[in-house]
Amino acid sequence: MNLALLGCGVVGTEIVRLLRTSADDLAARVGEPLRLVGIAVRRPERVRDAEVDPALLTSDAAALVARDDVDLVIEVVGGIEPARQWLLAALNAGKPVVTANKALLASYGATLHDAAAAAGTDLYYEAAVAGAIPLIRPLRESLAGDRVRRVLGIVNGTTNYVLTRMDETGASFAEALAEAGALGYAEADPSADIDGYDAAAKAAIMAQLAFHTRVTIDDVYREGIGDVTAADIASARELGCVVKALAVAERSTQSEGISVRVHPAMIPRSHPLAGVREAFNAVFVEAEAAGQLMFYGQGAGGAPTASAVLGDVVAVARNRIAGRQGPGESSYAALPVLPMGRTVTRYHVNLDVTDKTGVLAAVAGAFARHDVSIRSVRQEGRGDDASLVLVTHAAPDEALSATVEELRGLAEVRAVSGVLRVEGGES
């Protein structure tokens, strides 16, 4: 079984290392040796790791994929192009593909799956979501006899690190982000993490699997964590909650459809996701029969991602030797993805209010006019420091956001000082 590797950064180098150090085990598990016959990188001359045999390097990925002696293609380059063309060429030639490329899958998953199905070959991507945590396989196979209600994921290590530090040390967003950068958890340009693009791609992939429906990153509603303040974190703490950046995919209980979204939210400290600290990832799944499940582990890093890739390589290689395919795409349900406005959520709202009688009546009136029911309200402080802390019952997001808009215009409200969605409770 001859492998081609596209990309040789941190993950690729770790794959090369594991293919060498675990060669005997892998051969025993597959039934024949796995041989790496080529590695495509943009600049072969810049690959200096002693692990990598320079004779295997090439800058021509397309030619490597097309080589007659290549049986299986591994892609850890990332990004849409040219990865998309290389993988389509591999699949069209009947060569199975193992990829960690979440961006590509979240935008062109359907195209790739169609190509794999047409050629009767495999497309595996366990490493694309939450690194080493087995998640694709459980969603695609273990829960195939069940009905998933909701997936709540902490799928971005950078944002979870930042929010953990803000919660545990009282750091500001900027301080926590600087610390994440110093530790190597944040990129030089952290916007893909902080603004939720990375998590949105993973949310699309999880939603596709959980609900048997094609979902792309363009279907995913997205809010970053850049506006989360130390006051939000403190407010969550007072309510027995913690703020997490969540990827949410859920089946609507109101209408036929699903909601797929990424945003910061309060969750109760008693929720299993609340204990997921620093750069760890976890995905919490609620299914009708299985109940609550959680998958926890390292969501990024060279070795964990390489582990997930090699698990797929073993499965795909076994399939190829046996002349069979693994389970392909399942998109029969084709549920509509609801716009965010029609998604039912709950809000936590902090209001700085004037010290006059009638404030609560005015505020409550705004909620009532949008048909939003208040679950709890608490007044804090007095005089110019007076504030109201409200948590709503579940309501359509458009009604909640319209309520907040109206609150901003009320004479009795000096400022809407915090708005956060609330997840992880009974809905």
Place this chain on the structure above:
Amino acid sequence: MNLALLGCGVVGTEIVRLLRTSADDLAARVGEPLRLVGIAVRRPERVRDAEVDPALLTSDAAALVARDDVDLVIEVVGGIEPARQWLLAALNAGKPVVTANKALLASYGATLHDAAAAAGTDLYYEAAVAGAIPLIRPLRESLAGDRVRRVLGIVNGTTNYVLTRMDETGASFAEALAEAGALGYAEADPSADIDGYDAAAKAAIMAQLAFHTRVTIDDVYREGIGDVTAADIASARELGCVVKALAVAERSTQSEGISVRVHPAMIPRSHPLAGVREAFNAVFVEAEAAGQLMFYGQGAGGAPTASAVLGDVVAVARNRIAGRQGPGESSYAALPVLPMGRTVTRYHVNLDVTDKTGVLAAVAGAFARHDVSIRSVRQEGRGDDASLVLVTHAAPDEALSATVEELRGLAEVRAVSGVLRVEGGES
């Protein structure tokens, strides 16, 4: 695709219900309808659930399995015989089997796997360990490219409930067990749970998958939780630990081999398993590349177990339609299972000691004579209440237990009031 169901208790009834309520989804996922054509129970006249069509019931399981129109056999009877004969008959006839029978797999897994391989058909058993928690598939497939170091599982809900209550309410073992019984978490005869037989079967199955080695329940060292006292729990608390009943399967770092065992142990409260409360199950996996993973959820109950069974049914049915098999047994590594004495563990020891000078020297001498290194020692109380709390470094279990034996004979030691293994830290 015609299914035969063997057994129709809590899990079986839930399977029948899900096959009806999810019929459309299951048909779409499999590619053709799943039709239940027969249900074997010991006393058909006693099945009264409205969900179960009396026309499907039979008391002759062997005849049902042998019927020409049965394509796939689901077994939720439990126990060794006659389940073993029925499943062997099914496999020998080339009919795939989905089973939740941990006892059978832990004793006759090799026989069943051999029969499945010889007939070119599937044997799936996700429900046999930790109910709905996807665990078999991740161990067998997702981690197939990695090298598992250790599996630590809380795989018995009854014992975890009892120990949780002892920890959180200060209840005695007997009180907590009575409470578990009242809530339906404990059987009328709780010995399979309390004495660790249930967990030992699951440990054997997990060890087999994690280490590609045939392991039976007879290879598993087993201690129950019946001797855990309120004082042990309190002592753990003072050390920042919690007592859990663990199923452990680990690769020896000293010699070629694995250790498979079930016993109560202290783990640090900061360990992800420490937060697994009441009847929940979780399995913590350490692998060389993937790092730390944890799988959490409901480990028992009709609906969660039925979910796991049906996930397997969908996979096996897809395989059968495509004329392929899923991954079979992997036992190439054939590692020896080390006796408990050669397993390296750590001990926590509580000693009631006399109030004389030289006590610590005498105690330390006993440890030194068995080459056991002391990690920490703390004296508590004075006079007749004096006690020593010791935690050792890692050492062979036979050296640790010999040390404890010698301590019992020392004049300076009035009583060895507590001995517990310590897990979940750096070894």
